[in-house]
Amino acid sequence: MYNAFFGFRENPFNLSPDPAFLYRSHQHDEALANLIYGVHSRKGFIVLSGEVGTGKTTMLECLRDYLEAQYIEFAFIFNSRISTDQFFEMIAYDLDLRCSHKSKTEVLFALNHLLIQQANQGRTTVLIVDEAHNLEWDVLEEIRLLGNLENPRLGKLLQIILAGQPELDRKLDAPNLRQLKQRIVLRCSLSPFQPADTDSYIRSRLEKAGMPDQTVFPPSLIREIHTRSQGIPRVINAICDNLLLTCFALERREASLDMLEEICRDMRLEWPGMPQPRGGVDGPFGARGPEAARPLPLPHE
Missing domain, CATH: 1.10.8.60 (Helicase, Ruva Protein; domain 3)
Structure with a gap:
């Protein structure tokens, strides 16, 4: 609406994540570098955490662009409120696994075949889960088991990135996820x-x-x-x-x-230190709202 008024080519403050508008602060550069390093060095489990709105999804979009440019196979799960069956269906869809029914067993067999094939070619495969703090316990357990897919010679076959709010870190502290937490070898965080x-x-x-x-x-x-x-x-x-x-x-x-x-x-x-609200305060439009931007009619004589 205001783009032509200011001479913008596009909206500068769109709320949807857009890698083209990524501001590369020091912490964002460091987080992206760590994610890429974790993928290439086959670290297995990587966690990216940060408060709501700090840029986690935008960071993952940048990582996705990088993986595509490097022809690295990956699955991106953006809806984390899913069952275990839906979880495996989404993996099969994103990785284009040849499964007739997409059951857990079929997906695991097809996934293992793909991972070994990719590893033998010197390549790796990545699973990215956004909003991972919303994952159910049983899905997190399945993710832990996927981390077992490895080869003594080739190392971890699947690199798993879990991104979420600080609740994810607290969730991983649960006793029943102790084994998963122990496998996380790289952590990145984004702050305001x-x-x-x-x-x-x-x-x-x-x-x-x-x-x-x-x-x-x-x-x-x-x-x-x-x-x-x-x-x-x-x-x-x-x-x-x-x-x-x-x-x-x-x-x-x-x-x-x-x-x-x-x-x-x-x-x-x-926000911290905000003043207490006062009654009768007019905004930029004045007491009458947007109509104040229009000239008042002259009084009748």
């Missing part, structure tokens, strides 16, 4: 941005969308965006998207603190 990263992140996305010299968000406003978003990329995107929409509605080229305050109220955001 520091203030400098938030500034660079916003500028990076605007530049990639077609605004190399951003003037929409003054430095003082970016500091406030960081505070209120607590450095979480997904929240930063939502705030900035709403700020640009408000600027478009008011035909303004620069966002203001008043706009930010109203957006934060609408989003029900909370």
